[in-house]
Amino acid sequence: MTGRLLSRGMIAGISAALLAFVFARFFGEPQVNLAIAFESAKDLAAGDPPEPEIISRGIQASFGLLTAAVMYGAAYGGIFATIFAFAYGRVGRFSPRALSALLAAAAFVVFVLVPDLKYPPNPPAVGLPSTIGLRTGAYFGMIALSLCAAAASYMV
Known part of the structure; x- marks a missing residue:
């Protein structure tokens, strides 16, 4: 399967x-x-x-x-x-369609919406060139923090 x-x-x-x-x-x-x-x-x-x-x-x-x-x-x-x-079968009693919609919505919130609210991804030409590494690290750190918050909220 x-x-x-x-x-x-x-x-x-x-x-x-x-x-x-x-x-x-x-x-x-x-x-x-x-x-x-x-x-x-x-x-x-x-x-x-x-x-x-x-x-x-x-x-x-x-x-x-x-x-x-x-x-x-x-x-x-x-x-x-x-x-x-x-x-599937481990997260509630959702139909396959409902579970896939729920997972897609959760992935959007965790990986796109929450990180973009704090650190929107910038192209390299925007901002100071010396801060590209710092901005990239902050953005991926925000994704990790969002993922941890989502996992903690699911556990609760």
Whole structure:
């Protein structure tokens, strides 16, 4: 049963990733291109040399974005299916649909909503470059704190 759930979870994650890819391609990439143009103009005005392009933007915006989205979708779908398989029958008397909705809502609150309220994730170009490590650590620390608080509240 767990193997079937895992494969179905991964397929669902890949399906969601394909939708996310289409959205990111048409709505996200134009904004990324504007940000790159802004940073390039700022660097040019400051007299800094342009950074070398290791991987072209065309590859990043197409095959790279698709590959990353599909890999993350498969991973998150597999993780969700594994957690569902563990929780089913152990967490109340919920139907499979209700349990999956409850787990998805709990994951959203724990991993997205609570950490974003305190430390929203910033792209590296926002803020001081010397604080990237500190901001990243604070954000992941907030995720860990949120996860611990959720586990404690479940135990209570």
